[in-house]
Amino acid sequence: MNQLARAELLAAVADALRGTPRTEALTGTDEELEHAADPSVLAALFKRELEAVDGRAELVATLEELPAAIREYAGRVGLQTFLVGVSDLARLASSLLDGARPADAGIEARDVEAVDCALIEADALLADTGSALVLARTRGERLLPYLPRACIVVARGSALHATLTSAALRVAFAAARSGVTGEAVMVTGPSRTADIEKTMVLGAHGPRTVMVFIVGACSPA
């Protein structure tokens, strides 16, 4: 498609660069700063950072306790209808929610928009920034982090990483390198804007609340 424009544009670039020395690729880009940190320490850091950007996090000791913790939270804040991501952890987490249904492939944007809350699994958590990395392969999954006005994220303690490294982003990087399509998104707190006189307002377009449940990263009693 538009081969002439392509050829001319690329020729113009090559011509402009004539005589420019090409440099070697930089090495050592992935300075692995991960420490063999105790997950409970990372979880505490994650919680602090997420709260600094108006999100919330709760630590749950075991997988068995997760559904009840989520039901209790949903009841407390008045969430009644849910669309649930396709992962096993997300389905388990939603098992005690009456108004939950899966976000399967055929789901329409209007259906997603109509529910109170999305429930999705994060493939990685970045403690240093309070960010959750979510991989969405289908249309339904892609809509979940944005359309409902509340978002619950569930993750295992083993998903915690100290900082932004390629290890932390490996799920997104591996997907990109292997040709998986869709979207990976790092979510760091609720949607926000400061476009009117730099006054922060939450829930600009996406969720107004983001709650992250981390399983298996509690401090030893």
Add this chain to the structure above:
Amino acid sequence: MSASGFQRPLGPVSLPSSMQRSVEHKHAAQAQVAWTALRERAHAIKARAIADLDRLLVRFEREFEARGGTVLWARTAEEAAALFVDICKRHGASSVVKGKSMLSEELELNRRLEGAGIEPVETDMGEFIVQLAGQRPSHIIAPAVHLSREDVGALFRDKLGVPYSDDPARLIAIASRRLRERYLQAGVGMTGANFAIAETGTIVVVENEGNGGLSAAVPPVHVVVAGIEKVIPTLDDLLTFLPLLSRAGTGQKLTTYTHFFLGPEPGKAAYCIMVDAGRTQILRDAKIRESLYCIKCGACLSVCPIYRRTGGWAYGPVYAGPIGAILTPAMLGVRHHGEPTFASTLCGACREECPVDIDLPHQLAYMRSKAVLADAPAARPQRATLRWFARAMRSLGMYGTAANIARAALWTSTWSPWKPEAIRAWTSSRELPRPAARSFKTWWRKRQ
């Protein structure tokens, strides 16, 4: 641009303090990381990417298309807009929801879409406000920074028919509700690209509102418009750029959303329009090539003493601030767009702030010299002044006459209430020095 553009400050009185708060916020965030090391690394990555741009563009195209997308190439703004309109028509789209993109402003995409009967809907809150007001953005990342909450309240009352409010939360809620329906109706969603990854054909977009994610995910077609300079070699390079961009742009450790668009999932189409529109002209000139390293964070605007005083519109189309004063004349022609190059004190604050360490002051001085050589109208007063000065300095008689005239003018100004319009703003708050009673030459002659 009008010749008097810089004489009329635009924007609210709060602009300088708003920019100052923004800078303090960013500095606090930058102190949390090895800022200098990250900055040097970012500069090196961009230098490598730009030097290898022809190869990286081809690699990006191959990888993007291997994942089901289509790459289109545009030599000019008109060509890019025509390609966009063609995509909309082929997919039967009557409206486009747009994520924030300065390139879209550069292409005048809204005007061109409207001309083709397609409705463009800006979804970034600041862009939505300026579109409603029929204005242009005045800041790269804060498009409506020139409007007060009262301005926005009155605008919404007049244009949307809602009761007046100056509460930002209420105003945002109104806009958000309006835009929800537009996402669901739109046939095409558009985003820009903060980075285009050659290694994997991935488009990376950072934002805070979620409108970029919605624009890309909800409509059945996603169109990315990207300048050719947005290509970087590898995914790992993001580990350098993401912390820099968010900290320099908004003072955040990371923006609320960092999207990796991997390619269209089943049932969806994705396009990337790669745009030149003057960028190869910049590439050709080694003295300003570094300006293509810009990651459009807006940091240089926030610290610029001229921008703080004038706001963004004074710079004309499209990019404001120090980087705009280089990019705009370089892309659109220095003869007719040379005025912004003079809108700098060359104090160097912009370079100190730049997360990619672009040598902005030297490039500004260079573009200024090009404006003079091209006989840009903005450079004419300076040229004429220097020409007369050079003439006077070459002739003893002429120098003496000029000095006498200057002394007489200065003496007159000490008692005359009338001041020339051009210097009134200066003299209204400052006293001119009292002239010496006689010239040095006269004094010296009498002393002999």
